[in-house]
Amino acid sequence: MNGQIDLASRVRRRFAVEGVEATPSAVVSAVRSEPAGAVLGDSAVLRLANQVHSDLVGAGPLTPYLTDPTVTDVLVNGRDVWVDRGSGLQRVSTVLGGVDEVRRLAQRLAAGCGRRLDDASPCVDASLADGTRLHAVLPPVATEGRTCRCARFASDPSRCTS
Template identity: 70%
Template structure:
Protein backbone atom coordinates (compact mmCIF):
# COMPACT_ATOMS: atom_id res chain seq x y z
CA UNK A 1 0.00 0.00 0.00
CA UNK A 2 2.39 2.65 -1.26
CA UNK A 3 6.17 2.57 -1.45
CA UNK A 4 8.41 4.74 0.65
CA UNK A 5 10.64 6.24 -1.99
CA UNK A 6 14.22 7.37 -1.39
CA UNK A 7 14.93 11.07 -1.48
CA UNK A 8 16.41 12.24 -4.75
CA UNK A 9 17.62 15.82 -4.46
CA UNK A 10 21.24 16.78 -4.88
CA UNK A 11 23.32 16.69 -1.78
CA UNK A 12 24.50 19.84 -0.12
CA UNK A 13 27.67 21.69 -1.02
CA UNK A 14 29.76 18.63 -1.74
CA UNK A 15 32.95 17.27 -0.13
CA UNK A 16 36.49 16.77 -1.36
CA UNK A 17 36.06 13.05 -1.95
CA UNK A 18 38.50 12.50 -4.81
CA UNK A 19 37.42 9.72 -7.18
CA UNK A 20 34.29 9.11 -5.08
CA UNK A 21 32.98 12.62 -5.75
CA UNK A 22 31.09 11.59 -8.88
CA UNK A 23 29.16 9.00 -6.84
CA UNK A 24 28.43 11.36 -3.97
CA UNK A 25 27.10 13.94 -6.43
CA UNK A 26 24.71 11.39 -7.99
CA UNK A 27 21.24 12.29 -6.62
CA UNK A 28 20.21 8.62 -6.61
CA UNK A 29 23.09 7.42 -4.42
CA UNK A 30 22.42 6.87 -0.71
CA UNK A 31 25.60 5.01 0.33
CA UNK A 32 29.16 4.72 -0.96
CA UNK A 33 31.30 1.96 0.61
CA UNK A 34 34.98 1.28 0.04
CA UNK A 35 36.43 -2.12 0.95
CA UNK A 36 40.16 -1.91 0.36
CA UNK A 37 40.18 -0.71 -3.25
CA UNK A 38 36.70 -1.99 -4.18
CA UNK A 39 33.89 0.56 -4.32
CA UNK A 40 30.27 -0.38 -3.72
CA UNK A 41 27.23 1.85 -4.11
CA UNK A 42 23.58 1.80 -3.07
CA UNK A 43 21.02 3.73 -5.11
CA UNK A 44 18.10 2.69 -2.94
CA UNK A 45 17.71 -0.81 -4.35
CA UNK A 46 20.65 -2.63 -2.78
CA UNK A 47 24.42 -2.65 -3.09
CA UNK A 48 26.15 -3.02 -6.48
CA UNK A 49 29.83 -2.97 -7.40
CA UNK A 50 30.89 0.35 -8.91
CA UNK A 51 33.08 0.58 -12.00
CA UNK A 52 35.27 2.94 -9.99
CA UNK A 53 38.24 1.28 -8.29
CA UNK A 54 40.60 3.02 -5.89
CA UNK A 55 44.27 3.06 -6.89
CA UNK A 56 45.71 1.58 -3.70
CA UNK A 57 45.13 1.07 0.01
CA UNK A 58 47.35 4.09 0.67
CA UNK A 59 45.12 6.27 -1.52
CA UNK A 60 42.07 5.15 0.48
CA UNK A 61 43.91 5.84 3.76
CA UNK A 62 44.80 9.39 2.65
CA UNK A 63 41.24 10.03 1.50
CA UNK A 64 39.80 8.73 4.78
CA UNK A 65 42.19 10.91 6.78
CA UNK A 66 41.33 13.97 4.69
CA UNK A 67 37.61 13.42 5.21
CA UNK A 68 38.11 12.80 8.93
CA UNK A 69 40.05 16.06 9.22
CA UNK A 70 37.17 17.84 7.46
CA UNK A 71 34.94 16.54 10.27
CA UNK A 72 37.37 17.82 12.87
CA UNK A 73 38.26 14.26 13.82
CA UNK A 74 41.51 12.33 14.11
CA UNK A 75 42.27 9.18 12.12
CA UNK A 76 45.68 7.51 12.44
CA UNK A 77 47.35 4.43 13.89
CA UNK A 78 46.69 5.65 17.42
CA UNK A 79 43.02 6.30 16.66
CA UNK A 80 42.23 3.79 13.88
CA UNK A 81 38.49 4.42 13.46
CA UNK A 82 36.33 7.50 13.20
CA UNK A 83 32.68 8.50 12.95
CA UNK A 84 31.81 12.00 11.81
CA UNK A 85 29.64 14.32 9.77
CA UNK A 86 30.85 16.24 6.74
CA UNK A 87 29.92 19.83 5.93
CA UNK A 88 27.19 18.76 3.51
CA UNK A 89 25.57 16.56 6.17
CA UNK A 90 26.92 13.24 4.85
CA UNK A 91 27.89 10.66 7.48
CA UNK A 92 31.44 9.30 7.51
CA UNK A 93 32.81 6.14 9.08
CA UNK A 94 36.32 4.87 8.46
CA UNK A 95 38.52 2.08 9.87
CA UNK A 96 42.25 1.62 9.25
CA UNK A 97 44.37 -1.57 9.24
CA UNK A 98 45.23 -3.66 11.15
CA UNK A 99 41.76 -3.25 12.75
CA UNK A 100 40.36 -3.41 9.22
CA UNK A 101 41.90 -6.68 8.10
CA UNK A 102 41.31 -6.07 4.39
CA UNK A 103 41.10 -2.31 4.67
CA UNK A 104 41.10 0.56 4.91
CA UNK A 105 37.29 0.57 5.00
CA UNK A 106 35.32 3.71 4.27
CA UNK A 107 31.55 4.19 4.57
CA UNK A 108 29.74 7.33 3.40
CA UNK A 109 26.00 7.87 3.76
CA UNK A 110 24.87 10.82 1.70
CA UNK A 111 22.61 13.51 3.10
CA UNK A 112 19.79 13.98 0.62
CA UNK A 113 16.79 14.32 2.88
CA UNK A 114 14.43 16.94 1.52
CA UNK A 115 10.96 17.90 2.54
CA UNK A 116 8.53 15.65 0.67
CA UNK A 117 4.78 15.52 1.22
CA UNK A 118 3.39 12.47 2.95
CA UNK A 119 1.25 11.47 -0.03
CA UNK A 120 4.42 11.11 -2.14
CA UNK A 121 5.70 8.44 0.23
CA UNK A 122 2.64 6.33 1.00
CA UNK A 123 -0.71 5.64 -0.64
CA UNK A 124 -3.44 8.21 0.00
CA UNK A 125 -5.42 6.11 2.55
CA UNK A 126 -2.32 5.59 4.70
CA UNK A 127 -1.32 9.24 4.36
CA UNK A 128 -4.77 10.17 5.66
CA UNK A 129 -4.36 7.89 8.68
CA UNK A 130 -0.82 9.04 9.51
CA UNK A 131 -1.88 12.68 9.27
CA UNK A 132 -4.75 11.96 11.67
CA UNK A 133 -2.30 10.38 14.15
CA UNK A 134 -0.22 13.57 14.06
CA UNK A 135 -3.18 15.94 14.38
CA UNK A 136 -4.56 13.92 17.32
CA UNK A 137 -1.21 14.34 19.11
CA UNK A 138 -0.72 10.61 19.53
CA UNK A 139 2.94 9.87 20.19
CA UNK A 140 4.42 7.50 17.63
CA UNK A 141 7.50 5.44 16.83
CA UNK A 142 8.68 4.63 13.32
CA UNK A 143 10.57 1.34 13.24
CA UNK A 144 12.43 -0.58 10.58
CA UNK A 145 15.80 -1.82 9.46
CA UNK A 146 18.68 0.21 8.07
CA UNK A 147 17.69 2.08 4.92
CA UNK A 148 13.96 1.34 5.28
CA UNK A 149 12.95 5.02 5.10
CA UNK A 150 12.35 5.81 8.78
CA UNK A 151 13.84 9.31 8.73
CA UNK A 152 12.20 10.16 5.40
CA UNK A 153 8.75 9.24 6.72
CA UNK A 154 9.30 11.02 10.04
CA UNK A 155 10.32 14.16 8.14
CA UNK A 156 7.10 14.07 6.14
CA UNK A 157 4.89 13.43 9.17
CA UNK A 158 6.43 16.32 11.10
CA UNK A 159 5.58 18.61 8.19
CA UNK A 160 1.87 17.98 8.83
CA UNK A 161 2.05 19.48 12.33
CA UNK A 162 0.20 22.79 12.74
CA UNK A 163 2.31 25.86 11.98
CA UNK A 164 1.29 27.22 15.38
CA UNK A 165 3.26 24.48 17.17
CA UNK A 166 6.94 24.59 18.12
CA UNK A 167 8.97 21.47 17.31
CA UNK A 168 12.28 20.73 19.06
CA UNK A 169 14.32 18.00 17.35
CA UNK A 170 17.17 16.19 19.11
CA UNK A 171 19.53 14.13 16.94
CA UNK A 172 22.86 12.38 17.09
CA UNK A 173 23.59 13.81 13.63
CA UNK A 174 21.34 16.45 12.09
CA UNK A 175 19.20 14.90 9.35
CA UNK A 176 15.62 16.03 9.83
CA UNK A 177 14.50 19.18 8.02
CA UNK A 178 10.70 19.14 7.89
CA UNK A 179 8.83 21.74 5.86
CA UNK A 180 7.58 23.53 8.96
CA UNK A 181 8.06 27.17 9.99
CA UNK A 182 9.02 26.58 13.65
CA UNK A 183 11.62 23.84 14.06
CA UNK A 184 14.60 23.99 16.42
CA UNK A 185 17.39 21.43 16.07
CA UNK A 186 19.84 20.20 18.71
CA UNK A 187 22.73 17.96 17.66
CA UNK A 188 24.92 15.79 19.87
CA UNK A 189 28.67 16.37 19.86
CA UNK A 190 31.46 13.83 20.36
CA UNK A 191 34.43 14.55 22.56
CA UNK A 192 37.44 16.28 21.04
CA UNK A 193 40.89 14.74 20.63
CA UNK A 194 41.56 15.42 24.31
CA UNK A 195 38.45 13.44 25.26
CA UNK A 196 36.51 16.49 26.49
CA UNK A 197 33.49 18.47 25.34
CA UNK A 198 31.05 15.64 24.56
CA UNK A 199 27.34 16.50 24.54
CA UNK A 200 25.12 13.40 24.55
CA UNK A 201 21.48 12.92 23.53
CA UNK A 202 20.37 12.64 27.16
CA UNK A 203 21.80 16.10 27.82
CA UNK A 204 19.99 17.48 24.79
CA UNK A 205 16.62 15.96 25.70
CA UNK A 206 16.84 17.69 29.06
CA UNK A 207 17.77 20.97 27.38
CA UNK A 208 14.91 20.59 24.90
CA UNK A 209 12.40 20.40 27.74
CA UNK A 210 13.45 23.91 28.80
CA UNK A 211 12.74 25.30 25.34
CA UNK A 212 8.93 25.15 25.56
CA UNK A 213 8.41 22.44 22.94
CA UNK A 214 4.91 21.67 21.70
CA UNK A 215 6.41 18.56 20.10
CA UNK A 216 9.57 16.80 21.24
CA UNK A 217 11.26 14.63 18.60
CA UNK A 218 14.29 12.39 19.09
CA UNK A 219 15.70 11.39 15.71
CA UNK A 220 16.52 7.85 16.84
CA UNK A 221 16.16 5.91 20.10
CA UNK A 222 19.49 4.12 20.33
CA UNK A 223 20.73 4.47 23.92
CA UNK A 224 19.96 5.49 27.47
CA UNK A 225 18.42 8.78 26.27
CA UNK A 226 15.21 6.77 25.88
CA UNK A 227 14.74 7.13 29.66
CA UNK A 228 14.70 10.93 29.39
CA UNK A 229 12.39 10.78 26.39
CA UNK A 230 9.94 8.51 28.21
CA UNK A 231 9.98 10.85 31.18
CA UNK A 232 9.26 13.83 28.93
CA UNK A 233 6.39 12.13 27.10
CA UNK A 234 4.85 11.15 30.43
CA UNK A 235 4.91 14.68 31.83
CA UNK A 236 2.58 16.52 29.50
CA UNK A 237 4.51 16.51 26.21
CA UNK A 238 2.03 14.73 23.95
CA UNK A 239 2.55 14.11 20.27
CA UNK A 240 6.24 13.22 20.46
CA UNK A 241 7.99 11.03 17.94
CA UNK A 242 11.13 9.02 17.33
CA UNK A 243 12.54 6.21 15.20
CA UNK A 244 14.05 2.91 16.31
CA UNK A 245 15.91 0.10 14.57
CA UNK A 246 13.92 -3.14 14.62
CA UNK A 247 13.56 -6.01 12.15
CA UNK A 248 9.85 -6.50 12.91
CA UNK A 249 7.19 -4.56 14.79
CA UNK A 250 7.26 -7.27 17.49
CA UNK A 251 10.95 -6.47 18.11
CA UNK A 252 10.17 -2.84 19.00
CA UNK A 253 9.04 -3.68 22.54
CA UNK A 254 12.19 -5.73 23.19
CA UNK A 255 14.41 -2.93 21.87
CA UNK A 256 12.70 -0.33 24.06
CA UNK A 257 12.97 -2.54 27.13
CA UNK A 258 16.66 -3.20 26.46
CA UNK A 259 17.45 0.50 26.08
CA UNK A 260 15.41 1.43 29.14
CA UNK A 261 17.10 -1.21 31.29
CA UNK A 262 20.49 0.12 30.22
CA UNK A 263 19.27 3.49 31.48
CA UNK A 264 18.59 2.02 34.92
CA UNK A 265 14.78 1.78 34.92
CA UNK A 266 13.32 -1.33 36.64
CA UNK A 267 11.33 -3.45 34.20
CA UNK A 268 7.81 -2.90 35.68
CA UNK A 269 8.27 0.89 35.73
CA UNK A 270 9.83 0.81 32.27
CA UNK A 271 6.91 -1.09 30.75
CA UNK A 272 4.42 1.28 32.34
CA UNK A 273 6.28 4.33 31.04
CA UNK A 274 6.66 2.99 27.50
CA UNK A 275 2.97 2.07 27.25
CA UNK A 276 1.96 5.51 28.50
CA UNK A 277 4.48 7.39 26.32
CA UNK A 278 3.92 5.82 22.87
CA UNK A 279 0.58 4.90 21.36
CA UNK A 280 1.34 4.07 17.71
CA UNK A 281 4.12 2.10 16.01
CA UNK A 282 4.63 2.37 12.23
CA UNK A 283 6.89 -0.38 10.92
CA UNK A 284 8.67 -0.05 7.57
CA UNK A 285 10.50 -2.59 5.50
CA UNK A 286 12.83 -2.56 2.55
CA UNK A 287 12.10 -5.02 -0.24
CA UNK A 288 13.40 -5.61 -3.75
CA UNK A 289 10.53 -3.43 -4.95
CA UNK A 290 11.44 -0.51 -2.68
CA UNK A 291 10.68 0.85 0.78
CA UNK A 292 7.18 0.44 2.09
CA UNK A 293 5.06 0.50 5.24
CA UNK A 294 4.56 -3.05 6.50
CA UNK A 295 2.44 -2.57 9.64
CA UNK A 296 0.75 -0.02 11.84
CA UNK A 297 0.18 -1.16 15.43
CA UNK A 298 -0.92 0.09 18.81
CA UNK A 299 1.51 -0.43 21.66
CA UNK A 300 -0.13 -1.88 24.76
CA UNK A 301 0.50 -3.96 27.88
CA UNK A 302 -0.98 -7.42 28.29
CA UNK A 303 -0.50 -10.75 30.02
CA UNK A 304 1.48 -11.56 33.17
CA UNK A 305 3.76 -8.74 34.24
CA UNK A 306 2.17 -6.31 31.83
CA UNK A 307 4.45 -7.25 28.93
CA UNK A 308 4.57 -4.82 26.00
CA UNK A 309 2.86 -6.17 22.90
CA UNK A 310 1.90 -4.95 19.44
CA UNK A 311 -1.81 -4.83 18.58
CA UNK A 312 -2.20 -4.75 14.77
CA UNK A 313 -4.18 -1.91 13.22
CA UNK A 314 -3.21 -2.57 9.61
CA UNK A 315 -0.68 -4.62 7.66
CA UNK A 316 0.25 -4.70 4.00
CA UNK A 317 -0.46 -8.44 3.90
CA UNK A 318 -3.63 -8.83 5.99
CA UNK A 319 -5.27 -5.41 5.74
CA UNK A 320 -7.20 -4.18 8.77
CA UNK A 321 -6.35 -5.79 12.10
CA UNK A 322 -8.17 -6.16 15.43
CA UNK A 323 -6.91 -2.78 16.75
CA UNK A 324 -8.33 -0.74 13.87
CA UNK A 325 -11.55 0.13 15.68
CA UNK A 326 -9.61 1.01 18.85
CA UNK A 327 -7.41 3.49 16.95
CA UNK A 328 -10.54 4.98 15.38
CA UNK A 329 -11.97 5.50 18.88
CA UNK A 330 -8.71 7.07 20.07
CA UNK A 331 -8.79 9.55 17.20
CA UNK A 332 -12.45 10.36 17.78
CA UNK A 333 -11.83 10.94 21.49
CA UNK A 334 -9.33 13.63 20.48
CA UNK A 335 -11.82 15.29 18.12
CA UNK A 336 -10.09 13.97 15.00
CA UNK A 337 -12.20 12.21 12.39
CA UNK A 338 -10.72 8.78 11.58
CA UNK A 339 -10.47 7.70 7.93
CA UNK A 340 -13.62 5.91 6.81
CA UNK A 341 -11.64 2.83 5.75
CA UNK A 342 -10.39 2.37 9.33
CA UNK A 343 -13.90 1.46 10.47
CA UNK A 344 -15.05 -1.77 8.77
Protein backbone atom coordinates (compact mmCIF):
# COMPACT_ATOMS: atom_id res chain seq x y z
CA MET A 1 0.00 0.00 0.00
CA ASN A 2 2.83 2.43 0.81
CA GLY A 3 4.28 1.76 -2.63
CA GLN A 4 1.00 2.82 -4.26
CA ILE A 5 0.92 6.00 -2.15
CA ASP A 6 4.46 6.83 -3.31
CA LEU A 7 3.49 6.02 -6.90
CA ALA A 8 0.43 8.28 -6.69
CA SER A 9 2.59 11.11 -5.29
CA ARG A 10 5.13 10.74 -8.11
CA VAL A 11 2.40 10.81 -10.76
CA ARG A 12 0.73 13.87 -9.19
CA ARG A 13 4.09 15.64 -8.99
CA ARG A 14 4.78 14.78 -12.63
CA PHE A 15 1.56 16.43 -13.80
CA ALA A 16 2.31 19.50 -11.68
CA VAL A 17 5.84 19.85 -13.06
CA GLU A 18 5.05 19.09 -16.70
CA GLY A 19 1.86 21.17 -16.74
CA VAL A 20 0.06 18.53 -18.80
CA GLU A 21 -3.73 18.38 -18.63
CA ALA A 22 -4.76 15.59 -16.25
CA THR A 23 -7.28 13.80 -18.43
CA PRO A 24 -8.30 10.33 -17.24
CA SER A 25 -6.40 8.64 -20.09
CA ALA A 26 -3.28 10.75 -19.47
CA VAL A 27 -3.33 9.76 -15.80
CA VAL A 28 -3.66 6.06 -16.66
CA SER A 29 -0.72 6.38 -19.08
CA ALA A 30 1.35 8.16 -16.44
CA VAL A 31 0.65 5.46 -13.85
CA ARG A 32 1.54 2.70 -16.33
CA SER A 33 4.76 4.48 -17.37
CA GLU A 34 6.11 4.49 -13.80
CA PRO A 35 8.29 1.47 -12.96
CA ALA A 36 6.08 0.61 -9.97
CA GLY A 37 2.99 0.89 -12.17
CA ALA A 38 4.24 -1.78 -14.55
CA VAL A 39 3.66 -4.52 -11.97
CA LEU A 40 0.08 -3.50 -11.16
CA GLY A 41 -2.90 -5.28 -12.62
CA ASP A 42 -5.50 -3.45 -14.69
CA SER A 43 -7.95 -2.93 -11.84
CA ALA A 44 -5.21 -1.61 -9.52
CA VAL A 45 -3.98 0.78 -12.22
CA LEU A 46 -7.51 2.08 -12.83
CA ARG A 47 -8.22 2.46 -9.10
CA LEU A 48 -4.94 4.35 -8.58
CA ALA A 49 -5.47 6.47 -11.71
CA ASN A 50 -8.98 7.41 -10.55
CA GLN A 51 -7.57 8.45 -7.17
CA VAL A 52 -4.79 10.52 -8.75
CA HIS A 53 -7.20 12.15 -11.22
CA SER A 54 -9.58 13.04 -8.39
CA ASP A 55 -6.67 14.45 -6.39
CA LEU A 56 -5.53 16.57 -9.34
CA VAL A 57 -8.79 17.97 -10.65
CA GLY A 58 -11.58 16.87 -8.36
CA ALA A 59 -12.54 16.66 -4.73
CA GLY A 60 -9.88 14.08 -3.88
CA PRO A 61 -10.77 12.10 -0.77
CA LEU A 62 -14.14 13.90 -0.51
CA THR A 63 -15.31 12.48 -3.86
CA PRO A 64 -17.08 9.41 -2.39
CA TYR A 65 -19.21 11.66 -0.19
CA LEU A 66 -19.96 14.20 -2.91
CA THR A 67 -21.13 11.45 -5.24
CA ASP A 68 -23.19 9.63 -2.58
CA PRO A 69 -26.84 10.64 -3.09
CA THR A 70 -27.59 10.16 0.62
CA VAL A 71 -25.04 12.81 1.70
CA THR A 72 -26.35 16.37 1.95
CA ASP A 73 -23.39 18.03 3.69
CA VAL A 74 -19.64 17.46 3.82
CA LEU A 75 -17.69 19.54 6.30
CA VAL A 76 -13.93 19.78 6.69
CA ASN A 77 -12.73 21.38 9.89
CA GLY A 78 -8.95 21.39 9.94
CA ARG A 79 -8.26 17.77 9.00
CA ASP A 80 -11.51 16.29 10.38
CA VAL A 81 -14.26 15.33 7.93
CA TRP A 82 -17.94 15.22 8.88
CA VAL A 83 -20.89 14.15 6.72
CA ASP A 84 -24.64 14.46 7.09
CA ARG A 85 -26.84 11.76 5.61
CA GLY A 86 -30.06 13.28 6.93
CA SER A 87 -29.65 12.31 10.56
CA GLY A 88 -27.09 14.85 11.73
CA LEU A 89 -23.36 15.22 11.33
CA GLN A 90 -21.19 12.15 11.76
CA ARG A 91 -17.41 12.15 11.76
CA VAL A 92 -15.87 9.87 9.12
CA SER A 93 -12.38 8.44 8.99
CA THR A 94 -11.12 10.07 5.83
CA VAL A 95 -7.45 10.90 5.51
CA LEU A 96 -6.94 14.35 4.04
CA GLY A 97 -3.21 14.67 4.67
CA GLY A 98 -1.62 17.72 6.23
CA VAL A 99 -2.84 21.30 6.40
CA ASP A 100 -1.23 22.09 3.04
CA GLU A 101 -3.22 19.30 1.35
CA VAL A 102 -6.45 20.58 2.91
CA ARG A 103 -5.66 24.09 1.66
CA ARG A 104 -4.95 22.79 -1.86
CA LEU A 105 -8.20 20.82 -1.81
CA ALA A 106 -10.19 23.93 -0.87
CA GLN A 107 -8.34 25.96 -3.53
CA ARG A 108 -8.98 23.29 -6.18
CA LEU A 109 -12.70 23.24 -5.34
CA ALA A 110 -12.83 27.05 -5.46
CA ALA A 111 -11.03 27.06 -8.82
CA GLY A 112 -13.66 24.62 -10.08
CA CYS A 113 -16.21 27.36 -9.34
CA GLY A 114 -14.11 29.91 -11.19
CA ARG A 115 -13.16 31.55 -7.89
CA ARG A 116 -9.89 32.28 -6.14
CA LEU A 117 -9.02 31.17 -2.59
CA ASP A 118 -5.71 32.42 -1.20
CA ASP A 119 -4.20 34.78 1.37
CA ALA A 120 -5.54 37.83 -0.46
CA SER A 121 -9.02 36.30 -0.84
CA PRO A 122 -9.37 33.92 2.14
CA CYS A 123 -13.05 33.00 1.78
CA VAL A 124 -15.29 31.81 -1.01
CA ASP A 125 -19.00 31.12 -1.36
CA ALA A 126 -19.82 29.64 -4.76
CA SER A 127 -21.49 26.77 -6.60
CA LEU A 128 -19.68 23.78 -8.10
CA ALA A 129 -20.70 22.62 -11.58
CA ASP A 130 -23.11 20.01 -10.16
CA GLY A 131 -24.91 22.62 -8.02
CA THR A 132 -23.12 21.73 -4.78
CA ARG A 133 -22.66 24.85 -2.68
CA LEU A 134 -19.07 25.49 -1.57
CA HIS A 135 -18.16 27.58 1.47
CA ALA A 136 -14.43 27.67 2.23
CA VAL A 137 -12.41 29.82 4.61
CA LEU A 138 -8.65 30.08 5.16
CA PRO A 139 -6.65 31.76 7.94
CA PRO A 140 -6.61 34.49 9.13
CA VAL A 141 -10.42 34.55 8.77
CA ALA A 142 -10.62 30.93 9.98
CA THR A 143 -8.72 31.17 13.24
CA GLU A 144 -8.60 27.41 13.91
CA GLY A 145 -7.28 26.40 10.47
CA ARG A 146 -8.86 25.66 7.11
CA THR A 147 -12.59 25.00 6.92
CA CYS A 148 -14.67 23.88 3.99
CA ARG A 149 -18.33 22.95 3.56
CA CYS A 150 -19.94 21.38 0.55
CA ALA A 151 -23.74 21.50 0.81
CA ARG A 152 -25.88 19.56 -1.60
CA PHE A 153 -29.58 19.73 -2.16
CA ALA A 154 -31.28 16.48 -1.19
CA SER A 155 -32.72 14.55 -4.12
CA ASP A 156 -35.65 13.68 -1.83
CA PRO A 157 -36.93 16.90 -0.21
CA SER A 158 -38.62 14.93 2.59
CA ARG A 159 -35.11 14.10 3.92
CA CYS A 160 -34.31 17.76 4.51
CA THR A 161 -34.11 18.82 8.14
CA SER A 162 -33.98 22.37 9.41
